[in-house]
Amino acid sequence: MTTNDYASYIAGLPRVLAGAAALFRDGEGRVLLVEPNYREGWALPGGTIESATGETPRQAARRETLEEIGLDVEPGRLLAVDWVHGTGRPPIVAYVYDGGVLSGEQFRAIRVQEEELISWKLVEPEELATYLLGSLAFRVAASLDALATGRGALELENGRPVG
Template identity: 45%
Template sequence: MEQLSPVSIQYYRTLPRRRLAAGLVIRDGNGCVLAVKPNYKDGWLLPGGTVDPGEAPRKAARREGREELGLDVEPGALLLIAHSAFPDPIGDGLSFLYDGGSLPEGAHVTLQEEELTEWRFVGPDEFETYFGDHGALHIQAALTGLAEARTLELEDGVEVL
């Protein structure tokens, strides 16, 4: 990358910042998805997390799979890109959900004890209970993307066509 002038640096500092998150949609043989329970907030999440500065979302999803589950899951197809605008202090962010495939028979999940307390497979009829309305919408959209072999794009929960 070329050297930036002080004027350019000042300009870039005025631009908005967004949070990026990346996750894995890992399934069992019955179409349920793997969910993890964080110890730092209510509810359940897909394995994944914040994309670090300079890190690509796909690499972040793989890293988070290793850190959170003790599994080296190579992310497959990008299933969902979702923009969500929340009021302060959350702000807006982008989520990238990747196909994490099926958990191999006999795979051993080792939870990241600093952040997670448990894991389980959750069926579609339980998505809202575990993930809330917003999370359930994203997971269902990702599964639609998987079934239709395409990437879905959502803006605040509404599919962009």
Template identity: 40%
Template sequence: MSDPSETFATPRVAAGALFLDEAGRILLVHPTYKDTWDIPGGYVERGESPAAACRREIAEELGLDRDPVALLSVDWAPSDKEGDKLLFVFDCGQLGDDTERIRLAEDELDRWEWVDLGDLDSYVIPRLARRLRSTAEGGPRYLEHGGALSST
């Protein structure tokens, strides 16, 4: 008799932080190890909740002590190349004066920038652009490959 757990999904889980400025622009960071930009965040560690991972990644990547405010989206994003992923995006509020306290993890990030929603395609991969646009429409949202479920 086969073990039914052999067919269970075992996705990698990641958590991202969505920060806005007063103009509604999104904080993007540029990782040193790839050509495109991203939102702050990373993979959830064993035994860690997605919200706790988001908080940890904010501290590690930006040097800020901030808690996620609310869940904005969960995105099911399977990939033949990278395997199944479950990606959480959390509202982390407006940074305001905290931008002066950003201290990038220099071994991981080399710069950050505020980006208008309409300019995302010039910075991030298409799936992340779709995810951020879908998230901006209001949340919480369940997404697949960065987009809302079709209504067919």
């Protein structure tokens, strides 16, 4: 295969979007959610992985957290990887990392990125489905389960555990 053939082969491969987020909690177990201004529903702090720059999912979760809420927190362990089928868009592979339990000082330091976010709030785990749309509610619930049980990272499809 020539270099030109290889480049054509790579250009013709299917596209997959990739994102990463951090799951932050307070001392009472509530989950930190952010409210985007560009779509309905709430989300975890996170966003698109900038693969063109060589960014890894872990680096993206940290960068997006800093950009969106102003906190520079090293992500903990990987909790879940979710393959989300798309309608009218390529599939998404979404990584969720443990952001840890934030201190009162860290919560007071949160500053939302006004270009993308309206607000943030802490939500009880049993109320997450009220705020999170589609498979994201299942993804966050599965990630909380991974934290509670101490299991390794979960493989998910559309937010549901596989296997």
